[in-house]
Amino acid sequence: MTKILLVEDDDTITFGVRVSLEKKGYEVTACTCLADAKRSFSETYSLVLLDLNLPDGNGYEFCTWVKARCNTPIIFLTVRDEVKDITKGLDMGADDYVTKPFHIAVLESRIAAVLRRAPEEADALISCGRISLDRERMRVQAEGKEVVLTALEYRLLLVLMENKGRTLPRSLILEKLWDSEGNYVNDNTLTVTVKRLREKLKNTRCIATVRGIGYRMEEAEDETRR
CATH class of the missing domain: 3.40.50.2300 (Response regulator)
Known part of the structure; x- marks a missing residue:
């Protein structure tokens, strides 16, 4: 129980x-x-x-x-x-x-x-709607087709996917995206990266904007039925 x-x-x-x-x-x-x-x-x-x-x-x-x-x-x-x-x-x-x-x-x-x-969280393959991410191979697919992402786009998607259903403040996302070499990821970069990521993932609605707070990865009903 x-x-x-x-x-x-x-x-x-x-x-x-x-x-x-x-x-x-x-x-x-x-x-x-x-x-x-x-x-x-x-x-x-x-x-x-x-x-x-x-x-x-x-x-x-x-x-x-x-x-x-x-x-x-x-x-x-x-x-x-x-x-x-x-x-x-x-x-x-x-x-x-x-x-x-x-x-x-x-x-x-x-x-x-x-x-x-x-x-x-323990599985190598995680998914949301028609998007899947293989953590072992570092490969992403949308609607069954592989999607080529930049390193920053991949890390952003991974953070969102691993926290599916959870609202992540922009400050927390930026902290997680700070790369190992200390390259700074600022707020404007995050906004642009989210926009490009959505476009590459077939204009997905699974990445929801929570106004004034941040973003949340969630199942989009219209996408799961397509």
């Missing part, structure tokens, strides 16, 4: 989320503060649902604490919807960010998307 740690001090939200997720077959442990969360946490949990505002601290602290120990996925649940708060959480390694109030069906969908990514 998939174990989820819910760190939330609002009893109403905790009750609703817990009941709904348990109906879906998840095992949910609920904590109301950071101290309880740290005592309860272990690598047996498949996911952490984390509020930002807690009685004895904030969710950013717990996110850092978890990521220093393992790579358990984290989804923030919070009323803070400003871009600076979202990007801070994502930059710290959170896998998604859901703002309150939220519909439980949306949360369930986000949880399923994050959990689907976990086993995919």
Whole structure:
């Protein structure tokens, strides 16, 4: 059974989320503060649902604490919807960010998307829509045909594909694209590279722009049906 740690001090939200997720077959442990969360946490949990505002601290602290120990996925649940708060959480390694109030069906969908990514990370071949990337051979195909990419375009696509379904802030992407020789990749270069990459991948809609934040690789319904 998939174990989820819910760190939330609002009893109403905790009750609703817990009941709904348990109906879906998840095992949910609920904590109301950071101290309880740290005592309860272990690598047996498949996911952490984390509020930002807690009685004895904030969710950013717990996110850092978890990521220093393992790579358990984290989804923030919070009323803070400003871009600076979202990007801070994502930059710290959170896998998604859901703002309150939220519909439980949306949360369930986000949880399923994050959990689907976990086993995919170990595979050499990763895909999104009609795009596939072979990490061992460093080859990319779109609609069954090989696509020739520059080194920067390939690294960008790899970052997006390895984090499929996760919104990546521009700052985090730039950090990951900084090459081993120290060549600087600036914000304008990222914008141009995204544009060229989309064009080479048959004008794909799988690379979504998240306005004011960054980019997200996602399944595009119209592409999967073509």
